[in-house]
Amino acid sequence: MSFTITFFKIVTILLSIVGASFAIPLAVAFAYGESSVYLVFIIPMIVSFILGLAVNLPTRKMKFSMNTRQTYLIVALSWVVSSLMGTVPLYFSGCFNSFADALFESISGITTTGSTVLSEVESLPRSINMWRCLTHWIGGMGIVTLTVALMPLLGVGGFQLIKAETTGPEKGKVTARITTTAKILWGLYVGLTLVQTLALKIAGMDFVDALAHSFATLGTGGFSTRNASVGAYNSASIEIICTIFMFLSGVNFSLYFYVVSRKFRDISSNSELKAYIAIVVVFIAAVTISLKSYYGGIGKSLRYSSFQVVSLLTTTGFATADFIKWPAAAQFWLLLTYFIGGCSGSTAGGIKVIRWVIVGKQIKNETSLMIHPRxxxxxxxxxxxxRKDIVFSVVAFMSVYFVLLMITTFAGCVANLDLWTAFTGALTMVGNVGPAFGLLGPTSNFGFLPDLLKYWYCFAMLAGRLELYTIMIFFMPAFWKK
Known part of the structure; x- marks a missing residue:
């Protein structure tokens, strides 16, 4: 009984937070006179507040705790419930052809995947476009992390909640209190968002577009208010700003706290950060060289390669060019980014740089052991x-990752996609990247897919965002045994 109350307390608080976030697109709707969508934001907002008050007022003095099994259950269901809540304004706005399309768009947004079923986004009400981009921002830092930050009553079990939601093989606290940690991370997140919004406004975007693209960038999502994504602006300054903030969003946010607290030694010694920077530099150089003859010079090649490499590596998914038309050598390097992802503790998806660092170090150790057996x-x-056991954790995760990748590829093949499209489609779903190759390239969309495949892709996106285990654990019989 106590767990049931705990569950409804957390979920209704979460719904109230998502409902409160409707205020931003609602303000846009009022500003642009989009009266047809007022109610699709107002009604769920009011309902979520009523539910939140009805459940939490009578139980506000109750103390509670959660075991590990209950923590994973709450986190997984919180993401499902939030995705359904995000679907409400999309579906009832009439902008989507079916519930499956609206659900796909919502989950793609909240998981920061950025794949869309829409072929024409510029015809949408600006408030709906704002909501699409805002879902990235909410899901980027983590909706459960936001709940913990705003509700100190979740201090008991708060770390377990964040641990079940955040990314990477090692999870820890920036400060002694988990609620303080969550508030600091969200404060940094908000600060970076405001700085990017101002920079984009100065660079030529109107305020609404600047805010929407900042939401999508800091959340490493990739939804845009333009059909041609960031490429529609044809502005080098806008592309540079987005590239910088995509790169920053792919960094472990704990490191920004170290900057503020002047712990520079912890930053300079961070193995993952050094590997992340090296990957970005090497990949940009490789793609630039591959594009030199295509664009007729280094300058233009560097402009397009740096944006696209950082966009795909951080799993943001913005585009300034149709990269599936690029030379095969350039596409090869871009494809590799799908297997890497950003840093642990960032808003980016993918396998994460730290896991590849650990794999690389273990390969080096195994080689050294062959030379020096003792x-x-x-x-x-x-x-x-x-820790020695971290290698086993990484290998297990990557094994599950590639199994889900193969299953999702097979699902695409069953849905009559060609193998290349099915495989890269699976890569972008499980890795939360956005655009794929083949029929699902950066200038295409996912709207033509059958509904059953869209529902499977929804599952794959959620599983990828929650680092697989938080979702996969429910399919293990041992989880349901007492």
């Missing part, structure tokens, strides 16, 4: 010797 070799992360 040697003792350990993985060093951030200048310290890491």
């Amino acid at each position: 040697g003792v070799f350990a993985i060093r992360l951030n200048g310290r010797t890491g």
Whole structure:
């Protein structure tokens, strides 16, 4: 009984937070006189507040705790409920052809995937476009993390909630209190969003577009208010600003706290950050060289390659060019980014840089062991010797990741997609990237897919966003045994 109350307390608080966020697109609707969509925001907002008050006022003095099983259940269902809440204004606005389309768009937004079923986004009400981009921002830092930040009553079990939601093989607290940690991370998140919005406004975007693209950038989502994405502006300054903030969003947000607290040694010794920077530099150089003859010079090649490499590596998914028309060598390097992703603790998706760092260090150790059979070799992360069991954790995660990738590829093949489209479509769903290759390239959309495949893709996006285990654990019989 206590768990049931706990569950409804957390979920209704979460719904109230999502409902409160409707105020931003509603303000846009009022500003542009989009009266046809007023109620699709107002009604669910009011209902969510009523539910929140009805459940939480009578139980406000109750203390509660959660075990591990209940924590995973609450986190997974919180994301499902939030996705359904996000679907409401999309579906009832009449802008989508079916519930499956509206649900796909909502889950794609909240999981920061950025794949869309729409072929024409510029004809949407600006408030609906704002909501699409705002879902990235809410899901980027994590809707459960936001709940913990705003509701100190979740201090008991708060770390378990965030641990079940956040990304990467190692999870820890920036500060001693998890609610303080969540507030600091969200404060940094809001600050970066405001800075980018101002920069984009100065660079030529109107305020609404600047805010929407900042939401999509900091959440590493990739929804845009323009059909041609960021490329529609044909502005080098806008592209540079987005590239910088996409890169920053792909960094572990804990490192920004270290900047504020002047812990520069922790930043300079961070193994993942050094690998992340190296990957970005190498990949941009490789794609630039591959595009030199295509664009007729280094300058233009560097402009397009840097934007696209950072966009796909951080799983943002913005586009300034149709990269499936690029030379095969350039496409090869872009394809590799789908297998990497951003840093752990960032808003980016994918396997994460830290896991590849651990794999690389373990390969080095195994090679050294062959040369020195009696040697003792350990993985060093951030200048310290890491836990030995972390290698097994990484291998297990990557195994599950590639199994889900293969199953999702097969689902695409069953739905009559060609193998290349099905495979890259699976990559973009599980990795929360956005555009794929083939029929699902950056100038295409997912609207033509059958509804059953869209529903499976919804599952794959949620599983990828929650680092697989939070979703996959429900399919294990042991989870349901007492």
